[in-house]
Amino acid sequence: xxxxxxxxxxxxxxxxxxxxxxxxxxxxxxxxxxxxxxxxxxxxxxxxxxxxxxxxxxxxxxxxxxxxxxxxxxxxxxxxxxxxxxxxxxxxxxxxxxxxxxxxxxxxxxxxxxxxxxxxxxxxxxxxxxxxxxxxxxxxxxxxxxxxxxxxxxxxxxxxxxxxxxxxxxxxxxxxxxxxxxxxxxxxxxxxxxxxxxxxxxxxxxxxxxxxxxx
Amino acid sequence: xxxxxxxxxxxxxxxxxxxxxxxxxxxxxxxxxxxxxxxxxxxxxxxxxxxxxxxxxxxxxxxxxxxxxxxxxxxxxxxxxxxxxxxxxxxxxxxxxxxxxxxxxxxxxxxxxxxxxxxxxxxxxxxxxxxxxxxxxxxxxxxxxxxxxxxxxxxxxxxxxxxxxxxxxxxxxxxxxxxxxxxxxxxxxxxxxxxxxxxxxxxxxxxxxxxxxxx
Numbered sequence: 001x002x003x004x005x006x007x008x009x010x011x012x013x014x015x016x017x018x019x020x021x022x023x024x025x026x027x028x029x030x031x032x033x034x035x036x037x038x039x040x041x042x043x044x045x046x047x048x049x050x051x052x053x054x055x056x057x058x059x060x061x062x063x064x065x066x067x068x069x070x071x072x073x074x075x076x077x078x079x080x081x082x083x084x085x086x087x088x089x090x091x092x093x094x095x096x097x098x099x100x101x102x103x104x105x106x107x108x109x110x111x112x113x114x115x116x117x118x119x120x121x122x123x124x125x126x127x128x129x130x131x132x133x134x135x136x137x138x139x140x141x142x143x144x145x146x147x148x149x150x151x152x153x154x155x156x157x158x159x160x161x162x163x164x165x166x167x168x169x170x171x172x173x174x175x176x177x178x179x180x181x182x183x184x185x186x187x188x189x190x191x192x193x194x195x196x197x198x199x200x201x202x203x204x205x206x207x208x209x210x211x212x213x214x215x
Numbered sequence: 216x217x218x219x220x221x222x223x224x225x226x227x228x229x230x231x232x233x234x235x236x237x238x239x240x241x242x243x244x245x246x247x248x249x250x251x252x253x254x255x256x257x258x259x260x261x262x263x264x265x266x267x268x269x270x271x272x273x274x275x276x277x278x279x280x281x282x283x284x285x286x287x288x289x290x291x292x293x294x295x296x297x298x299x300x301x302x303x304x305x306x307x308x309x310x311x312x313x314x315x316x317x318x319x320x321x322x323x324x325x326x327x328x329x330x331x332x333x334x335x336x337x338x339x340x341x342x343x344x345x346x347x348x349x350x351x352x353x354x355x356x357x358x359x360x361x362x363x364x365x366x367x368x369x370x371x372x373x374x375x376x377x378x379x380x381x382x383x384x385x386x387x388x389x390x391x392x393x394x395x396x397x398x399x400x401x402x403x404x405x406x407x408x409x410x411x412x413x414x415x416x417x418x419x420x421x422x423x424x425x426x427x428x429x430x
Contacts, residue, residue: 012385012423013399013406014229170227172387174411174423178404184228189393191228196389201416208227208389 006149006156007065007169009034015177016153026094033175037204038062047100057202070142072105073134074150079107086113104141106134131158153181160190166215172206221364221371222280222384224249230395231368238296241309248390252419253277262315272417285357287320288349289365294322301328319356321349346373368396375405381430387421
């Protein structure tokens with residue numbers, strides 16, 4: 001069966017984004033430092049339409065981010081900095097005209113909005129009736145492919161608490177953020193469900209993959 | 216100048232001990248799993264008076280735990296499970312007649328007790344007037360050697376908040392504990408003071424060393 005999975009870069013002290021997300025700091029203050037390992041990879045350069053980038057272990061990990069993924073779910077703050085009612089339809093995501101998803105993306109929000117079709121096959125759907133509905137719609141869109149949680153921490157925590165996550169891939173970097181969005185807060189005993197199935201490291205990051213027991 | 220330092224094994228989700236520390240679970244429930252990488256090393260076997268154990272990267276890391284250390288400070292829960300007033304002098308630590316410290320150990324407690332000399336050069340001194348006094352006494356005892364914080368999380372946090380720590384060495388293992396004693400809680404912006412100076416990994420653990428900036 002198709003999996004629900006996610007992958008995130010995390011500071012040594014457990015943060016996946018810095019504090020005070022804003023237009024200037026989409027990943028929160030200091031959050032860019034979590035992704036240095038990925039920025040250097042060929043996969044990331046290709047996503048940006050650039051040549052170059054390194055192959056090897058980090059690139060293999062980066063390339064997993066959309067492998068076998070047929071649809072995404074994400075929290076509203078992952079989609080943008082707008083809070084409350086949508087003032088208009090002008091916010092179209094952080095990623096420019098052609099977001100890197102190339103697939104349907106189901107955005108969790110309390111505020112309805114028409115679907116937003118972007119270039120390259122990404123369509124943002126706005127889901128107002130909760131995480132299970134978003135997952136159901138994403139699964140239907142993904143067919144026999146996986147669904148990936150695009151972030152952020154709060155959305156991942158909700159799916160973890162609901163015991164719906166099958167696989168998670170963490171990229172731990174030697175950064176101490178000290179503040180921001182912590183991934184593994186408020187998930188109760190949901191982490192008891194997982195086994196580590198891969199643990200490899202480059203000089204830039206430790207990469208760990210966990211899978212639901214018996215999954 | 217001699218350093219104040221510590222090293223701790225930590226789960227991927229940030230715990231350095233499991234919950235419900237007790238006689239049966241000195242490291243808290245599940246806490247033993249944090250130390251598997253160290254148990255396999257020659258250094259640990261030697262500490263236990265046994266032959267064998269592996270050399271290599273993990274052993275190099277394990278061997279650092281008492282290198283250049285002239286004295287230790289530790290929290291009372293690191294010394295034992297007794298809470299409140301000492302009922303008598305029968306509790307002599309978790310480590311049997313010959314603790315592995317072979318140096319003066321200054322135990323933070325609210326309850327006075329006479330020093331306790333053990334075999335092999337370890338003497339436990341009980342300090343009731345706070346972390347700075349304990350450090351001062353430990354520094355005096357250590358001479359030109361370093362002082363190491365033996366644990367646990369709460370004691371490390373107190374020294375971090377007081378900006379007294381010069382070096383920390385973390386051993387991150389691919390374990391998710393989900394509960395217990397978290398190392399990097401309640402330390403405010405004290406982590407801003409540190410740079411990562413080493414990041415190496417074995418199949419069993421990622422080892423990261425941080426040093427105070429400009430230190």
